Amino acid sequence: MWELDLLLIPFLEHCYDGLDEEDKASYRALIAGEDQDLFGWLMRREEPDSAYKRIVELIQAHAENADNDPRRPI
Template identity: 60%
Template sequence: MSDEQDIDRKRLYWHSRRGMWELDLLLVPFLEARYDALPAADQVRYRELLASEDQDLFTWLMRREWPQDPDLRRIVMMIVEHAETTDRDRRQTL
């Protein structure tokens, strides 16, 4: 990873850390586990998602409603799916 990529990754990590613990528990693990393997278009969507307000992110990631924008909806659904899969896998190993 180049220095520029490393800086970009650290920036994404800190932008993924929000003012709400619930958001941190969903965004940071997704970034760490899935972001690098995403197609470039989905990486852009993730960055765009991070520009959203915490209250909107909370509503979307808690599945109370979905974003109107289909691109944001796509990445939110990927994050929710990742969290559900990770949780299911964790429970199976207990």
């Protein structure tokens, strides 16, 4: 899903390297899941499974950060 790419790729590019090993493992497990589940969780339509709650919150927080707007001039 294109919408997921807009959230997951920037997080991967900007945040993944700074995560601890547990969060990295959660991210890898998360993206191996079903797109419909990921979409519902990341769009706050559904509560994520407890195993993914922290990584989903980190991705959401990164997406909501105004500094991540690709239209914003540098």
